[in-house]
Amino acid sequence: MHIQKPAESADEPPSSCSPGELKTFKSAGRGFWHDVPDSSWNDWHWQLKHRITTVEQLQRLMPTLTPEEYAGTALANQKLSLAITPYFFNLIDPADELCPIRAQVIPRIEETSTAPWEMSDPCGEDSHSPVPGLVHRYPDRVLFLVTDRCAAYCRYCTRSRLVSNASGYDFHPEFDHQIEYVRTHPEIRDVLLSGGDPLLFSDDKLRHLLSRLRAIPHVEFLRIGTRIPVFLPQRITPELCATLREFHPLFISIHSNHPRELTTEVREALGRLADAGIPLGNQSVLLRHVNDDAVIMKAHVQKLLQCRVKPYYIYQCDLIAGSAHLRTSVKQGLDIMEQLRGHTSGYAVPQYVIDAPGGGGKVPINPGYVLNHNSDRVLIRNYEGKLFEYPEAQDGTPLHAPMRSVEEPELA
Numbered sequence: 001m002h003i004q005k006p007a008e009s010a011d012e013p014p015s016s017c018s019p020g021e022l023k024t025f026k027s028a029g030r031g032f033w034h035d036v037p038d039s040s041w042n043d044w045h046w047q048l049k050h051r052i053t054t055v056e057q058l059q060r061l062m063p064t065l066t067p068e069e070y071a072g073t074a075l076a077n078q079k080l081s082l083a084i085t086p087y088f089f090n091l092i093d094p095a096d097e098l099c100p101i102r103a104q105v106i107p108r109i110e111e112t113s114t115a116p117w118e119m120s121d122p123c124g125e126d127s128h129s130p131v132p133g134l135v136h137r138y139p140d141r142v143l144f145l146v147t148d149r150c151a152a153y154c155r156y157c158t159r160s161r162l163v164s165n166a167s168g169y170d171f172h173p174e175f176d177h178q179i180e181y182v183r184t185h186p187e188i189r190d191v192l193l194s195g196g197d198p199l200l201f202s203d204d205k206l207r208h209l210l211s212r213l214r215a216i217p218h219v220e221f222l223r224i225g226t227r228i229p230v231f232l233p234q235r236i237t238p239e240l241c242a243t244l245r246e247f248h249p250l251f252i253s254i255h256s257n258h259p260r261e262l263t264t265e266v267r268e269a270l271g272r273l274a275d276a277g278i279p280l281g282n283q284s285v286l287l288r289h290v291n292d293d294a295v296i297m298k299a300h301v302q303k304l305l306q307c308r309v310k311p312y313y314i315y316q317c318d319l320i321a322g323s324a325h326l327r328t329s330v331k332q333g334l335d336i337m338e339q340l341r342g343h344t345s346g347y348a349v350p351q352y353v354i355d356a357p358g359g360g361g362k363v364p365i366n367p368g369y370v371l372n373h374n375s376d377r378v379l380i381r382n383y384e385g386k387l388f389e390y391p392e393a394q395d396g397t398p399l400h401a402p403m404r405s406v407e408e409p410e411l412a
């Protein structure tokens with residue numbers, strides 16, 4: 001059995017970020033929009049209306065656009081639209097070709113090449129969809145897709161087949177049908193609203209939808225998956241928070257990938273949600289040159305705790321068509337996990353998962369801490385690489401082999 005060396009704590013961040021920048025909270029600033037009145041800048045409708053959506057706008061704002069980005073952006077509207085809020089755009093460092101914000105939202109020509117193992121629906125959602133816009137993969141919970149629109153579009157989006165509606169996927173969820181399915185399936189105790197981004201809806205529309213779900217007695221738990229607190233913190237108004245708190249228990253999962261995304265604006269928006277009693281979790285996607293580095297990931301999860309957000313999942317990037325240039329190895333993901341567990345607060349450590357290609361759901365991936373396990377003892381190692389033995393309790397239960405033999409894989 002290979003025993004990993006104790007993780008060294010790498011203290012040097014990659015050259016494009018200074019250690020101070022990773023740890024401090026700063027405002028995104030106004031950038032090109034310094035003349036815009038506060039009342040407009042802080043208005044989420046203004047932000048949406050002034051999104052950057054064309055290659056001409058992008059080039060005007062960012063003359064350092066590379067040929068790969070220019071070509072990717074010119075083609076983006078056939079696949080996954082370009083959209084960036086002015087607020088989020090200000091986090092891009094135009095002088096840095098490897099800027100971790102830039103890579104997430106500015107298209108590149110590599111998006112147009114598809115490797116043979118890449119898919120348009122990598123998690124097999126459409127095949128687990130009993131009614132349009134509803135994915136029922138797990139026994140007791142459903143994913144309820146409410147819209148195909150987001151405040152900005154992530155180039156690696158696992159639902160790029162439907163979000164932004166650029167590729168002609170016919171996405172018209174009918175809430176009546178989705179809600180009827182939940183109502184007639186008493187085993188569903190957890191409904192996760194996602195999309196697209198549910199918080200793009202008006203407060204009234206959200207209240208209407210959440211009330212209908214809350215009226216179903218077996219729905220115990222509601223949650224919303226959203227990147228709006230990060231792309232458009234202006235949307236998190238006191239009125240929205242007052243609306244959401246009517247529907248407790250309601251949790252929110254945000255999506256942030258890099259410490260630079262956690263600005264003072266975002267921290268305040270998250271504080272308003274937390275003050276409304278909403279438990280907050282974060283989902284990150286492991287992305288090449290963005291956060292595939294233990295120093296960055298550690299700074300990020302610690303900053304999330306300061307924003308009252310529990311890091312929930314780190315996803316291995318799905319095999320979405322055109323994402324090869326953004327993917328990192330599973331080995332690198334495991335190395336990062338190795339450098340988090342034990343080295344920082346347990347609350348800061350997310351679960352690393354692979355959403356099984358083709359539709360097996362989320363599978364936890366962990367560094368090997370159990371080195372040997374038989375009916376007498378468990379041999380474990382800690383975060384420093386030290387070995388320990390725990391005597392197995394003698395309850396007479398035979399030990400089952402935890403894994404199917406790899407010689408006879410069962411492929412779905």
Ligand SMILES: *Cc1c(COP(=O)(O)O)cnc(C)c1O
Nearest residue numbers: 135136137138141142143192362
């Ligand atoms: C991620 C996901 C869920 C929620 O999974 P949890 O592990 O409970 O957070 C539910 N349904 C689908 C289809 C999902 O992809």
Ligand code: SF4
Nearest residue numbers: 150153154157196227
């Ligand atoms: S916010 Fe979520 S759904 Fe929208 S583009 Fe990004 S990953 Fe996709």
